[in-house]
Amino acid sequence: MPSILLNQKxxxxxxxxxxxxxxxxxxxxxxxxxxxxxxxxxxxxLERPIKKVPTLQGKTVVNLFYESSTRTRISFELAEKRLSAxxxxxxISGSSVSKxxxxxxxxxxxxxxxxxxxxxxxxxxxxPLMLTKLSxxxxxxxxxxxxxxxxxxxxxxxxxxxxxxxIEGLKICMVGDVAHSRVALSNIYGLKTMGAKVSVxxxxxxxxxxxxxxxxxxxxxxxxxIKENDVLxxxxxxxxRKAREYFPSIREYAKYFGIDQARLEKNGKDILILHPGPIxxxxxxxxxxxxxxxxxxxxxxxxxxxxxxxxxxLLGTLN
Amino acid sequence: xKLVLKNxxxxxxxxNVNVKNVNILIEDGKFKxxxxxxxxxxxxxxxxxxxxxxxVPGFFDMHVHLREPGREDEETVVTGCNAAANGGxxxxxxxxxxDPAIDSAEVVTLIKxxxxxxxxxxxxxxxxxxxxxxxxxxxxxxxxxxxxVGFSDDGTAIKTASILKRSLEYAKMFNLPIIxxxxxxxxxxxxxxxxxxxxxxxxxxxxxVAEDLIVMRDILMVEYTDSKIHIAHISSKKSVExxxxxxxxxxxxxxxxxxxxxxxxxxxxxxxxxxxxxxxPLRTKEDVxxxxxxxxxxxxDCIASDHAPHSIEEKEMEFxxxxxxxxxxxxxxxxxxxxxxxKKILSLEQMIEKLAINPRKILNIPMPEIKEGAIxxxxxxxxxxxxxxxxxxxxxKSSNTPFDKKLLTGKxxxxxxxxxxxxxxSFSKI
Numbered sequence: 001m002p003s004i005l006l007n008q009k010x011x012x013x014x015x016x017x018x019x020x021x022x023x024x025x026x027x028x029x030x031x032x033x034x035x036x037x038x039x040x041x042x043x044x045x046l047e048r049p050i051k052k053v054p055t056l057q058g059k060t061v062v063n064l065f066y067e068s069s070t071r072t073r074i075s076f077e078l079a080e081k082r083l084s085a086x087x088x089x090x091x092i093s094g095s096s097v098s099k100x101x102x103x104x105x106x107x108x109x110x111x112x113x114x115x116x117x118x119x120x121x122x123x124x125x126x127x128p129l130m131l132t133k134l135s136x137x138x139x140x141x142x143x144x145x146x147x148x149x150x151x152x153x154x155x156x157x158x159x160x161x162x163x164x165x166x167i168e169g170l171k172i173c174m175v176g177d178v179a180h181s182r183v184a185l186s187n188i189y190g191l192k193t194m195g196a197k198v199s200v201x202x203x204x205x206x207x208x209x210x211x212x213x214x215x216x217x218x219x220x221x222x223x224x225x226i227k228e229n230d231v232l233x234x235x236x237x238x239x240x241r242k243a244r245e246y247f248p249s250i251r252e253y254a255k256y257f258g259i260d261q262a263r264l265e266k267n268g269k270d271i272l273i274l275h276p277g278p279i280x281x282x283x284x285x286x287x288x289x290x291x292x293x294x295x296x297x298x299x300x301x302x303x304x305x306x307x308x309x310x311x312x313x314l315l316g317t318l319n
Numbered sequence: 320x321k322l323v324l325k326n327x328x329x330x331x332x333x334x335n336v337n338v339k340n341v342n343i344l345i346e347d348g349k350f351k352x353x354x355x356x357x358x359x360x361x362x363x364x365x366x367x368x369x370x371x372x373x374x375v376p377g378f379f380d381m382h383v384h385l386r387e388p389g390r391e392d393e394e395t396v397v398t399g400c401n402a403a404a405n406g407g408x409x410x411x412x413x414x415x416x417x418d419p420a421i422d423s424a425e426v427v428t429l430i431k432x433x434x435x436x437x438x439x440x441x442x443x444x445x446x447x448x449x450x451x452x453x454x455x456x457x458x459x460x461x462x463x464x465x466x467x468v469g470f471s472d473d474g475t476a477i478k479t480a481s482i483l484k485r486s487l488e489y490a491k492m493f494n495l496p497i498i499x500x501x502x503x504x505x506x507x508x509x510x511x512x513x514x515x516x517x518x519x520x521x522x523x524x525x526x527x528v529a530e531d532l533i534v535m536r537d538i539l540m541v542e543y544t545d546s547k548i549h550i551a552h553i554s555s556k557k558s559v560e561x562x563x564x565x566x567x568x569x570x571x572x573x574x575x576x577x578x579x580x581x582x583x584x585x586x587x588x589x590x591x592x593x594x595x596x597x598x599x600p601l602r603t604k605e606d607v608x609x610x611x612x613x614x615x616x617x618x619x620d621c622i623a624s625d626h627a628p629h630s631i632e633e634k635e636m637e638f639x640x641x642x643x644x645x646x647x648x649x650x651x652x653x654x655x656x657x658x659x660x661x662k663k664i665l666s667l668e669q670m671i672e673k674l675a676i677n678p679r680k681i682l683n684i685p686m687p688e689i690k691e692g693a694i695x696x697x698x699x700x701x702x703x704x705x706x707x708x709x710x711x712x713x714x715x716k717s718s719n720t721p722f723d724k725k726l727l728t729g730k731x732x733x734x735x736x737x738x739x740x741x742x743x744x745s746f747s748k749i
Contacts, residue, residue, distance in 0.1 A: 025519070102632070102635070102636070103636070103637060104635055122637070123639075124637035124638060124639040124640060125520060125521035125522050125591070125638065125639065126520070126521075126522075126591030126637065126638045126639075127637055129590075129591055130591065130637070144521065145521050145522075145639065146521045146522075146523070147520065147521020147522075148521065179518075182521060185518070185519075185521060208517075208518040209513060209518075209526075210514060210515040210518060211518060213515045214515070214518075214519075
């Protein structure tokens with residue numbers, strides 16, 4: 001599949017096929033495997049008393065987060081510091097952006113300070129792609145609007161592979177507000193590339209109208225979703241955003257789409273449940289389920305640092 | 320001053336005129352002789368060797384946004400007219416979403432004054448409601464006296480059915496059309512057409528039904544009030560189908576389409592280039608097919624650019640935040656000839672109907688005629704020339720177009736109106 005990514009140089013020394021990670025859509029299977037295998041190595045480093053390697057020493061990475069985020073930003077920051085890179089956080093509030101500076105000017109200014117890599121999160125889709133045209137740095141998408149969040153999908157796939165030994169052939173379902181979830185879309189792309197059978201489940205107001213064209217099955221009933229799948233990736237209902245308008249009430253959502261222990265037992269399955277965090281307890285997952293799977297969810301977080309280290313390392317050595 | 324157009328073909332379906340290889344003498348801005356010219360007639364005349372080009376009635380673009388008053392940094396009446404002339408138009412209608420809106424005689428007068436000495440005739444369209452807010456009717460009679468040719472709240476649809484009803488009923492007294500931007504307000508606000516592409520690109524969607532709902536509403540209201548309406552920038556398959564059915568029933572509805580809606584689909588959005596962001600948005604190939612069918616069978620009466628200048632800063636932004644709109648006057652004829660005439664969808668006569676005759680009919684504007692004694696109001700068409708669009712050569716003050724560097728076949732090489740000629744990139748009195 002031809003890539004829409006710019007600044008792509010096919011170079012024998014390049015482990016990955018692009019110098020950026022803008023999304024999962026154009027990442028070939030070999031690249032995903034390389035990232036996951038590399039992450040395994042870094043995962044081991046995270047168990048050592050000294051969690052640092054000199055791999056990216058001397059490199060400067062800017063975390064350009066236009067949307068507030070704690071977990072993803074800290075995860076990236078730790079990944080960068082553990083690789084010995086110089087990590088800088090650009091906080092939007094109190095910055096030139098609150099004075100009205102455009103994205104273009106902000107990026108050009110950062111670029112002028114001679115940085116090597118930019119990790120960007122923004123509320124508008126397409127911003128990471130814009131950055132590839134404004135900057136010479138490697139660009140890593142940490143979430144652009146309702147478009148993609150590739151490192152989340154990669155860490156989800158890593159976690160699945162770690163627990164179940166494979167991805168290919170597994171039946172995996174994204175549950176929740178699929179239409180407004182960049183985690184869902186990136187997972188759909190990545191999982192399909194790796195050969196999983198992907199489905200989605202949620203209220204029909206939250207399922208994109210043409211999603212089936214991507215080869216994804218739509219399930220409107222949570223019991224069915226549990227019965228039919230090996231893995232559920234349960235998305236956060238974004239109550240602070242427009243998500244509220246797409247279903248009548250939290251009570252209704254929790255009752256008909258929430259996953260609690262009773263529901264799991266009723267459908268009698270040993271199923272792997274993932275969640276990108278933070279969990280809305282009592283909404284998409286009941287407290288008892290959240291506690292019951294807390295090990296996996298926390299493992300996702302640890303894996304996240306390893307996967308981000310892998311991505312930074314592989315892209316950072318392409319410069 | 321005498322001007323001779325040498326060796327031209329004259330084509331005007333409105334007059335049933337189709338003659339080849341004639342010479343035209345224009346004197347003091349009027350047609351003096353069409354046919355064979357004597358030596359005396361040719362004496363002291365400026366002669367343009369046109370070598371088989373077409374002389375057609377001056378083209379008219381009935382949907383143009385001049386940004387004066389309010390955003391003169393993006394376009395003024397004069398620069399907009401320059402762009403129109405360069406594009407091959409001798410007349411335009413300008414939309415009322417200026418600042419202040421065209422909801423008072425003063426603003427109409429300003430626009431008419433600014434364009435008074437220009438080759439291009441400017442016909443303002445008045446706001447349907449004061450400030451385009453959709454609450455109170457604008458002073459339509461006063462606006463008509465000042466010179467508007469229609470009413471619209473373009474930028475948005477007329478807010479409620481009751482205001483729509485009153486606008487249609489009131490405008491009926493003056494036989495002026497209401498021009499409607501069809502979009503349901505509660506479904507508006509997205510960044511691109513709802514399709515598989517909006518999911519793939521992660522952009523908030525605008526479903527095509529948002530347009531269809533208002534087209535349906537307006538057709539019903541026009542039928543009920545026995546009035547007339549013109550659908551601006553039609554883009555959706557279902558809307559075209561509804562207009563077709565309405566026309567069959569004798570309901571007075573007309574429609575226009577912008578060139579980007581028969582040239583591009585929403586696949587173009589994948590670059591996140593804000594120069595493909597407009598409202599209504601680019602849609603799917605099914606929609607484009609129906610638009611082409613609608614042009615062919617007359618459901619869609621005319622082509623109009625929806626020329627919408629925007630400054631560089633405004634467009635150099637995250638896709639979702641950028642304003643909607645692209646310029647269009649200087650690529651319109653080229654795109655229309657390339658996509659419709661050269662692809663044998665429309666004949667040249669039909670092209671003239673869509674670009675010169677029907678827009679004037681809809682707005683009750685006198686039709687230019689190519690005959691002795693008439694004021695020379697014409698476009699010179701080179702239908703075969705292959706050329707590359709270069710936005711830096713545009714006369715518009717803005718350059719927000721997705722068609723830069725595009726190869727097109729056919730263009731206007733000059734226009735003449737009111738004793739002024741624009742030819743070979745320069746204006747001169749003739």
